Amino acid sequence: MIHTLTLTPPPPHRDTVLRYAGISPAAAYGDPSLPSLLEDCLSLAAEPSAFSVCYGVFPLRISGEDLDLGFATLSSADLLALWKDCRHVLAFAATVGLSFDRAVARAEAHSPTRALLLDALGSERVEALCDTFCQRMATQYASEGALLTPRFSPGYGDLPLSFQIPLFQALDCSRRIGLTLNQSLSMSPSKSVTAMVGIRYQSQ
Amino acid sequence: MNLLEYANQHLLYLDGGMGTLLQKAGLGPGELPERWNLSHPEVITKIHTDYLCAGSNVISTNTFGANLLKFTPEELDTVVGAAVENARRAQTAAGVPHPTWVALDIGPTGRMLAPYGDFDFEEAVATFAATVRLGVKHGVDLIFIETMSDSYETKAALLAAKENCDLPVFVSNAYGADGKLMTGASPAAMVALLEGMGADAIGVNCSLGPRALAPVVEEYLACASVPVLLKPNAGLPRANGQGETVYDVLPEDFAREVTALLQKGVRIAGGCCGTTPAYIRALTQAAAEIRPLPIVPKERTRISSYTHAVSFGDRPLLIGERINPTGKKRFKEALKAGDMDYLLKEGLAQEEAGVDILDVNVGLPDIDEVTLLTDAVCRLQAILDLPLQIDTADPVAMEKALRRYNGKALINSVNGKRESMDAVFPLAKKYGGVIIALTLDENGIPPTAEGRLAIAKKILAEAEAYGIPRHDLVFDPLALTVSADANAGIQTLTAVERITRELGCHTSLGVSNVSFGLPCRDAINSAYFAIALSKGLSAAIMNPYSTEMMKTYHAFCALYGRDENCASYIAFAERLPASSPVVGATATAPATVADTAASELQYAIGKGLKERAAEITSRLLGQKEPLQIVNEEIIPALNTVGVGFENKTVYLPQLLMSAEAAKAAFEVIKSALRDAPVAAKCCFILATVKGDIHDIGKNIVKLLLENYGFAVVDLGRDVPPEVIARETVARHAPLVGLSALMTTTVPAMEQTIALLRKEAPWCKIVVGGAVLNPEYAAAIGADCYAKDAMEGVRYAEAVHQSL
Structure with missing residues (x-):
């Protein structure tokens, strides 16, 4: 079954936002106007916001080169190596919602610098959301004696981006969290992540 | 059954x-x-x-x-x-x-x-x-x-x-x-x-x-x-x-x-x-024993945006009138050049000024209003959550815009003429909307309140025949010029009062018409606005940048029990400048030059200080020729920053802030040069290719190209190859820039290039985006791969030189 939950990641990490925007934190803090613009952008994320994640756990069957997840079969040497001792895979989709896309579009009309920083902030937020979710899952599985592999997304390594299609269907993303897939396989809202994590029980 | x-x-x-x-x-x-x-x-x-x-x-x-x-x-x-x-x-x-x-x-x-x-x-x-x-x-x-x-x-x-x-x-x-x-x-x-x-x-x-x-x-x-x-x-x-x-x-x-x-x-x-x-x-x-409750008609006059509803009657509503090219030269130019950013900025500024609704009018004699109005509505509703008032005399433009509007719009307008009612009511019935009804008909505007009330009744009856409820009509009894007719003010005010009381309908006025031909128009407008509000006026189409009008509005709400604890009045008053006429004071304050940059303006641009760059430029305009400022101050400053970016001493956000500051300086120069615009360099068509909806990178390139004087035509994102080819041919553009962020949209870029080679063989094509590299760009037939915005500018400059 697919679960939906809302999570509140810790407050934005300024240096990460700056790096995503293409500037070293040292250079940014030494600039006469960037720090105040950054704070202004961060005020958009000042209220702790709850963002949505939907996820499901799927049994994994490995036969030869093929990885069978029940909803789709894929062949990926990278995932075969990563998941070789796993019997289950946790798949999830996370989004910080349309408000970041709207804020960026709004800023584009009057300040591209602001748009750049807000875009970076959105990227930082969705990564923070994924980290929060994965930590929570890691803690939960640790109590059952299981470890989670690093997260792996369609488009990484040899996992084709087109795996987004079965993944979206299996996770029922649009209905659960309002996350949709475009024809180009990009996602809307744009500040979103889909990924999979192998679950390895230590007894295995 | x-x-x-x-x-x-x-x-x-x-x-x-x-x-x-x-x-x-x-x-x-x-x-x-x-x-x-x-x-x-x-x-x-x-x-x-x-x-x-x-x-x-x-x-x-x-x-x-x-x-x-x-x-x-x-x-x-x-x-x-x-x-x-x-x-x-x-x-x-x-x-x-x-x-x-x-x-x-x-x-x-x-x-x-x-x-x-x-x-x-x-x-x-x-x-x-x-x-x-x-x-x-x-x-x-x-x-x-x-x-x-x-x-x-x-x-x-x-x-x-x-x-x-x-x-x-x-x-x-x-x-x-x-x-x-x-x-x-x-x-x-x-x-x-x-x-x-x-x-x-x-x-x-x-x-x-x-x-x-x-x-x-x-x-x-x-x-x-x-x-x-x-x-x-x-x-x-x-x-x-x-x-x-x-x-x-x-x-x-x-x-x-x-x-x-x-x-x-x-x-x-x-x-x-x-x-x-x-x-x-x-x-x-x-539920077997439950008797269903009757459905009570609410009869509220309500419009909506994609986020919220706005009701007439709770407190007077302000409809911002600034998105309208009539009498605004810079706006006309922007519309004709397809520069939507200008219109969006007007929308954002009016929201900031506190309006509830935005009027959207893009009617110009030689412009494709049907396309432009829908485009304006779509662009505005993408970034603003205020309900829109769709303002056009063209029923085709009206229908297209209503169709695409993400909510229940305010429709401006219908009147008592048969032709007008026949055109507007079916649209309102189909798409929904609250309609502004002007009390005039084939015989013109009746001079008396009585006459205007009669037209209002006629409009109500006709609307009812279409199944449009009376609460979906808001009457505008037409503010006329008081300098031309001493009775004009009082008749309209009486009409507001009688429509409110006798017909139970809401009213709206384009207030500022009353003061045509008089000096110190703000005084007349705000006094008239105050009286009309006290007669029951529910909404006004007005200029929210007028401090006098805004003062009147906030004072009225406080005095008429529409502002609990005078909270909005106090918030408004706190934002007012301490004493009004301080314009120019900041402009003459000397800026401290804490750098070795050649001049104050170059320093301001180098450091990305937008307001200061604009201030210094207006000051310099008194001393230097506009083109001299461009060539001796702005361009050298931009070049310094550009070289810094290429040498990695200036980072992308800093490059952008400098570009914004330079743009602010250019805006000042443009308005000084109203009649003799700065000669632009060649036309540069810019687009994100079909299927790709990312445009932050493309917008950065656009800003820099504009700074360097190119006449940029931004076709937006998710643009089909045929549109890019058509525009390139129509403008005989020597340069086209294409952007793609996804591997899946590179094929669309390749198709676009192939089509351009066929339809516009003269043009040079530069491509950029996260998934591209020089080899890939060459493989899909581009003339140049630009790894960042500055490389794009350098290439454009080289092509321009060779023309």
């Missing part, structure tokens, strides 16, 4: 969950449930039969995802046909004594509409229309649009239903725990939109259990004048440890909680995910 008549007299019961039951019956993950209409008709018929036996009046066909995105046209016909057949068979099999109907179930497409997704609005309408037509063909009794989490997609679906059948249409939305749709709409906004378009019943389904949905349902009941429906989940799902999903609200609790809402006025009820025939049985039994 007629469904709507029955629903008027009785509670109407819908069915419960379908998906959950199909999963239990063995539907695999990733399998399309709609195929089961053909492969397992007996399972589907049994579920329908069980719901009918449990007391459902309306069963929904198993067609939630039956649309052209998932099926070929032939398959879709077969699937919908089988689904209706299964439901009809269940009606016969159940043989229940209560009346029953079959609804064509329509769920969301799972795609996001443009601009934030890539699904075109008209494509969405066409997709829903195909399903609706098949439902009609196979003989359903009504259309049930459900689980919609986006207002715009809901509008597309309802429009498709209305344009393709005469059946009753029920519309149900899925709200999050925050009480909003996923794309932001409040219940009141949805009620305005859906009632305006003529939905027969509206309400809420899925997402949560009945108790959690209660606040949303109560807002529907408070706003709606049509029956409200409720189809909640059986609470929240969880795994029971045996690999099964269970829901946390049991049938009896579900029935009790839904019944509580029936007692508050809900007229139509059923269940969604996790509910079964047992839930519906429990509900019909628990």
Whole structure:
């Protein structure tokens, strides 16, 4: 079954936002106007916001080169190596919602610098959301004696981006969290992540 | 029996969950449930039969995802046909004594509409229309649009239903725990939109259990004048440890909680995910003794945006008049050049100034108003959540804009002329909207209040004939120039008072007309505004940048008990400058040059100080020729920053801030050079290719190119190859820049380049974007790969030199 939950990641990490925007934190803090613009952008994320994640756990069957997840079969040497001792895979989709896309579009009309920083902030937020979710899952599985592999997304390594299609269907993303897939396989809202994590029980 | 008549007299019961039951019956993950209409008709018929036996009046066909995105046209016909057949068979099999109907179930497409997704609005309408037509063909009794989490997609679906059948249409939305749709709409906004378009019943389904949905349902009941429906989940799902999903609200609790809402006025009820025939049985039994509450017409004058509704009558509403090219040279130029950013900035500035509604008028003699108005509406509603007033005299432009508007619009305007009413009322009836009605007709504007009242009555009667309720009209009794006729002021004011009192309708005025030809117009306007407000004026089309008007407005609200604790007045007053005439004071303050840069202006641009760059430029204009400022100050400053960026001593955000500062300086120079614009360099066409909706990189390139004097034509994002080729040919542009962020859209870039080579062999093509590199760019036939915006500028400069 697919679960939906809302999570509140810790407050934005300024240096990460700056790096995503293409500037070293040292250079940014030494600039006469960037720090105040950054704070202004961060005020958009000042209220702790709850963002949505939907996820499901799927049994994994490995036969030869093929990885069978029940909803789709894929062949990926990278995932075969990563998941070789796993019997289950946790798949999830996370989004910080349309408000970041709207804020960026709004800023584009009057300040591209602001748009750049807000875009970076959105990227930082969705990564923070994924980290929060994965930590929570890691803690939960640790109590059952299981470890989670690093997260792996369609488009990484040899996992084709087109795996987004079965993944979206299996996770029922649009209905659960309002996350949709475009024809180009990009996602809307744009500040979103889909990924999979192998679950390895230590007894295995 | 007629469904709507029955629903008027009785509670109407819908069915419960379908998906959950199909999963239990063995539907695999990733399998399309709609195929089961053909492969397992007996399972589907049994579920329908069980719901009918449990007391459902309306069963929904198993067609939630039956649309052209998932099926070929032939398959879709077969699937919908089988689904209706299964439901009809269940009606016969159940043989229940209560009346029953079959609804064509329509769920969301799972795609996001443009601009934030890539699904075109008209494509969405066409997709829903195909399903609706098949439902009609196979003989359903009504259309049930459900689980919609986006207002715009809901509008597309309802429009498709209305344009393709005469059946009753029920519309149900899925709200999050925050009480909003996923794309932001409040219940009141949805009620305005859906009632305006003529939905027969509206309400809420899925997402949560009945108790959690209660606040949303109560807002529907408070706003709606049509029956409200409720189809909640059986609470929240969880795994029971045996690999099964269970829901946390049991049938009896579900029935009790839904019944509580029936007692508050809900007229139509059923269940969604996790509910079964047992839930519906429990509900019909628990509600057996309940007498449905009458549906009370709310008669509120309400418009909406994609987020919220705005009501006339709570406090006077301000309609910002600045998006209108009449008498504004710079605005006209921007519109003709297709520069939408100028219009968007006007929208943002008026929002900042505190307006409730934005008037949108782009009418110019030699302009394609039909295209431009829709474009303006779409661009504004993408970034602003204020309701829009669509202002045009062209009915074709009006229809196109109303169609694309994501809400219930204010329509400006109709008048008492037959031709005007014949053109505007059908549009208002179809798309919904509150209409500004001007009290003039074939004989002109009556000089007296009495005459204007008579026209208002005539307009009301005609609207009624179209089925447009009187609360969807707002009368504008026309402010006329008091300097031309001493009685003009008083007659209009009397008309405001009498329309309010005698007709019970709301009024609006374009206040500033009153002061034409007089000095110190603000004084007349604000005094007139104050008197009109005291006569009951509900809204004004006005200039929100006028401090006098805003003072009057806030003071009125405080004095008339429309501003609790004078809170908005105080907030407004705190934002006012200490004493008014300080303009110019800051401009003469010397800027401290703490750098070795050549001049103050170069320093300001180098450091990205936008306001200061503009101030210094206006000051320099008194001392130097405009072109001298450009060549001796702005360009050298930009070059220094550009070289710094290339040497990695200046970072991207700093490059951008400098570019913004330079742009601010250019704006000052442009307005000084009104009649002799700075000679631009050659035309540069810029676009993000088809399928790609990312444009932050492209916009950075645009800003820098503009700074370097190129006449940039920005075609936006997700642009088809044909459009790029057409514009390049039309402008004989020597340079085209294409951007793509996804590997999946590079083929579209390649197609665009191939088409350009054929149609516009003279042009040079430069490409950029995260997935490209020089080899890849060469392989798809581009002339140049630019790794960043500065490289793009350097290439453009080189091409320009060689022309």
